[in-house]
Amino acid sequence: MKLADIRIDYTLKSLDEKDVNESPIDQFKIWVEEAHQSKVDEWNAMNLSTVRPDGRPNSRIVLLKDVDTGLVFFTNYNSAKGNELEQNPFAAITFFWPVLERQVRFMGKVSKISSQESDEYFFSRPFASQIGAWVSPQSTVIRDRAYLEEKESELLQKISQESITRPEHWGGYRLIPEEVEFWQGRSSRLHDRIHYQKSADSVWKIERLAP
Structure with missing residues (x-):
């Protein structure tokens, strides 16, 4: 079959301006819960997408680890994405849940979360993943x-689950x-397509976009 011949007609649900929450974060939490309840694989x-120093976009899949005032994820700060965010702190995030025939796109500014927040998540991870954060010089x-x-x-001979610490080069970001x-x-x-745009006074404007 040719790729151009692949077509799916979406009929599962609908979305209207009057039905969405005033806050896109609150609306996203509703959809996240529905994705979780629907047993969507890897729903998080x-x-x-970040921007390289040469101005070209760079994308990869990462895992969402918290939703509060924004979207939280973790990585090596010295990785390609970390270096790109250091130079240009703006990014885009896209979720696609085909089982629900849904997509969500976020655009905004990214900054590091606090050391305390990064520590809390790091020590909740399996010991093997903690070791991995130390071992991998990500993106090199x-x-x-x-x-x-x-x-x-080598590291396992020197360190134990009781003595391991979080590497300074590893932690979280919030978009x-x-x-x-x-x-x-x-x-x-x-x-x-329901679009939210934040105004200068932090008020969300909600509009419908043509498909």
């Missing part, structure tokens, strides 16, 4: 997989949204 997986070129396994073995779009698939490609 999100596409994070390494000679082979054996390099990682050797570093892991505070300035624009959010909720997309609900509809029949005949006439999808519902």
Whole structure:
């Protein structure tokens, strides 16, 4: 089958301006819970897009770990995404839940969360994942997989679950949204798109966009 021949007609749900919450974060929490209840695989997986120093976009999948005033995720601060956010702190995040025929897009400014918040999450992780945060020089070129396994073995001889600390180069970020779009698939490609735009006085304007 040709890719151009693949088509799905979306008929599951609808979305109207009058039905959404005044806050996009609160609306997102509703959709997150519905994704969780629907047993969507990896419902917290999100596409994070940053901008490279040469101005070109760079995307990868990371995991959402909290929703409060924004979206929280964790990574190596020295990774490609970390370096890109250091140079340009604006990013875009996209969720796609095909089982629910839904997509959510966030755009906003990203900043590091507090050391206390990063510590709290780091020590909630499995010991093997904690070790991994120390072992991997994320996004740098390494000679082979054996390099990682050797570093892991060396570290395990020196450190225990009781003595491990969080690496300073590893922690969390929070994206505070300035624009959010909720997309609900509809029949005949006439999808519902509800767009939130934050004003200068932090009031959310809600509008419908053409599909």
